Amino acid sequence: MSSTTRFLPRLQFTFANNHASWHPGHMAVFLDQLSHQLLDMDMVIECRDARIPLTSINPRLEEAVNSAWGPEWMDGEKGPREIGRHRQRLIVYTKRDLAEERFEEPLKLAFWKHAKQNIMFCDTKGAQDPKNILRKAVAFATKNQETILDMKILVLGMPNVGKSTLLNQLRNVGMKKGKHFNTSTTAGETKKLTGPLKIHEKPTILVHDTPGTMPVWLGKGDEASDKALRIALTNGIKDSLYADDTLAEYLLFKLNLRAAESDTAPLGHPDRVVPFHYGLPYSEELYDSTNDVNVFLTRLGKRIGALKKGGLIDFNRTAAFFLEQYRKGKLGRYTLDDLEQKEDLYADPNFSFYPSEGQPTRTQLHEQHHLNLLIPSPTHDAHILFNPEVPPWAPPLIKSAEHNDVVKFAPPIQIPSNLNEKVSEAVRRYFHGKDARDAAISETQATKRISEARKNVQRAQMKRFAMERWRRDGSGQRRMKDQPHVQKRLQEIENARVAALMGPGPSEKGNDSAGQQVVTPKT
Structure with missing residues (x-):
C-alpha cells in the first residue's frame, strides 16, 4: 500500500436476497427426542464456538434442558421434576486458540450478569483446558455421590463446534486412551446419539456424543444473512450452501475492517492485531490492501500457483485456500461477532476511520448511537428533554410537563466506555433485546x-x-x-x-408350409 494514501475499507457488505437455511431431518429427530434423553443425564456440556460467541448459541437446546429438568436445575439446585436429584450444565467455548483473547473475561462477566451462565474457554489442542473441564465434572460427581452412581454427561452444540474433539481429549486426559469419536471438518458428520463412553474411572463418568443441531430459524433480512455467513465461515453449515468465493469476499470484508480498526489504535493498544496478510505467502502485491475480492484472489492465486489451463487463475481453489488459512488460524485470531457495536457506527454516514477537523469522533458517535438505542423516541414532544446542555441521563422533575409527556423512563443510562461494558451491552442485546424478540416472533x-x-x-x-x-x-x-x-x-x-398355443379356430383356414390348404379341427 502506498505510504501517501490510507486504505479505507468498505463499511457495508451487500448480502444476497435470501440466506441459506439448513436443518436436515436427523436434527429434527434428535431435537424431538432430546427432552426424553435428558431425563437420564446428570450433566450437560454445551459447546459453542469462541469465534462466534453469540451466533453459536442455539436457543432450542436451552429450551429442551429447561423442559426436561425444570426451571431450577441450574447450579445443582433441586429441580421440581425429581426431588433430590442434582444436575449441572457447563457451557464451553471451544476453539479458544482461534478467537481474540481480549474478549474472554468480558464475556464471562456479561454472560453471568445477563443470563446467569458460567462459561469456560477451551483449547482442545492442549490438555490443560480439558483437564479443567474434567475436574469440574469429577467434583460434581463426588459432591453428589449419594444420588449419582455412574455419572452420565450429554454433549450438545451446533454443528462442527468441536464436540467430538473435546470428548476425545477428555478421554485422553481421564483414561489415557486415544481417539474414539469420529471427527471431521465437515458439518453434520455425527448424525445420531453415540456412546456411552467412559472417560473417568473413580468416580465413573460416561459421556454421549450427539449430532450438531442448527437453529431452525436465523431471522430475516441482512441480519440473518450475516449470521449464516459467520456460521459458514466457521464450517458450521453444509459446504454446498455457500460458494467459496462468496465466503472469501465476506471474510476479506471482515478482515479489512479489523485491520483498519487496528491501524487507528495507538501502539500497544489491545485492539491492535497483526495484519492478516502476514499469514499468507509473502507477496508485495498482497500487502497492498483492496476491497475487490477478485483483485485479491488474482494476486493470491498467482502467488500460490493456483492456475488453470492457459495460465488463468483458479478462483475456486484460491478462495478455498484463503478460507482454509483462516479456519486453521494462520491469518491470526479473529472474533467474527460484533461485540463492540461497531456496526452501529459504520452505518452512520458521518463515520470515518480518520476523521478530519469538524467531524465527530468514534467515541462521540458511539455515545450518540447508544443513547438512540436505549432511549425510545416518545410519541410527544419529549425530545426537548435531551438538551445538549443537560446530561441525557438526568430524569425530568416529578409532575412537570416533561414528566407527563414521557410514558416510561428508566434512568440511569450507562454509556459503554470500556471493553467490559461494550461486551456486556452486546450480550444484553442478545438476551433481552431484538434477538430475543425475533426469537419469540419466530417460534x-x-x-x-x-x-x-x-x-x-x-x-x-x-x-x-x-x-x-x-x-x-x-x-x-x-x-x-x-x-x-x-x-x-x-x-x-x-x-x-x-x-399361439391354441392355433387358428375351426372356421379359420390356412396354408401349410407346402402351400396346401389345411383346416384346423375344433378342440
Whole structure:
C-alpha cells in the first residue's frame, strides 16, 4: 500500500436476497427426542464456538434442558421434576486458540450478569483446558455421590463446534486412551446419539456424543444473512450452501475492517492485531490492501500457483485456500461477532476511520448511537428533554410537563466506555433485546419447520418399511398388477400366448408350409 494514501475499507457488505437455511431431518429427530434423553443425564456440556460467541448459541437446546429438568436445575439446585436429584450444565467455548483473547473475561462477566451462565474457554489442542473441564465434572460427581452412581454427561452444540474433539481429549486426559469419536471438518458428520463412553474411572463418568443441531430459524433480512455467513465461515453449515468465493469476499470484508480498526489504535493498544496478510505467502502485491475480492484472489492465486489451463487463475481453489488459512488460524485470531457495536457506527454516514477537523469522533458517535438505542423516541414532544446542555441521563422533575409527556423512563443510562461494558451491552442485546424478540416472533415458524421436517422423516421411514415389506412378501409385484395400464398390457400378453398355443379356430383356414390348404379341427 502506498505510504501517501490510507486504505479505507468498505463499511457495508451487500448480502444476497435470501440466506441459506439448513436443518436436515436427523436434527429434527434428535431435537424431538432430546427432552426424553435428558431425563437420564446428570450433566450437560454445551459447546459453542469462541469465534462466534453469540451466533453459536442455539436457543432450542436451552429450551429442551429447561423442559426436561425444570426451571431450577441450574447450579445443582433441586429441580421440581425429581426431588433430590442434582444436575449441572457447563457451557464451553471451544476453539479458544482461534478467537481474540481480549474478549474472554468480558464475556464471562456479561454472560453471568445477563443470563446467569458460567462459561469456560477451551483449547482442545492442549490438555490443560480439558483437564479443567474434567475436574469440574469429577467434583460434581463426588459432591453428589449419594444420588449419582455412574455419572452420565450429554454433549450438545451446533454443528462442527468441536464436540467430538473435546470428548476425545477428555478421554485422553481421564483414561489415557486415544481417539474414539469420529471427527471431521465437515458439518453434520455425527448424525445420531453415540456412546456411552467412559472417560473417568473413580468416580465413573460416561459421556454421549450427539449430532450438531442448527437453529431452525436465523431471522430475516441482512441480519440473518450475516449470521449464516459467520456460521459458514466457521464450517458450521453444509459446504454446498455457500460458494467459496462468496465466503472469501465476506471474510476479506471482515478482515479489512479489523485491520483498519487496528491501524487507528495507538501502539500497544489491545485492539491492535497483526495484519492478516502476514499469514499468507509473502507477496508485495498482497500487502497492498483492496476491497475487490477478485483483485485479491488474482494476486493470491498467482502467488500460490493456483492456475488453470492457459495460465488463468483458479478462483475456486484460491478462495478455498484463503478460507482454509483462516479456519486453521494462520491469518491470526479473529472474533467474527460484533461485540463492540461497531456496526452501529459504520452505518452512520458521518463515520470515518480518520476523521478530519469538524467531524465527530468514534467515541462521540458511539455515545450518540447508544443513547438512540436505549432511549425510545416518545410519541410527544419529549425530545426537548435531551438538551445538549443537560446530561441525557438526568430524569425530568416529578409532575412537570416533561414528566407527563414521557410514558416510561428508566434512568440511569450507562454509556459503554470500556471493553467490559461494550461486551456486556452486546450480550444484553442478545438476551433481552431484538434477538430475543425475533426469537419469540419466530417460534411459530420454528415449530412449523420442525413439524414439516419430522413429517418428512416419517414419510421416508414409512416408504422404506413399505418397500421392504413388498420386497419380502412379493406384494410389490401384486400391487403393480393392480395398475390399470399394467392389467391391460398383461391381458394382451396373456391373450397372445393363448392364441399361439391354441392355433387358428375351426372356421379359420390356412396354408401349410407346402402351400396346401389345411383346416384346423375344433378342440
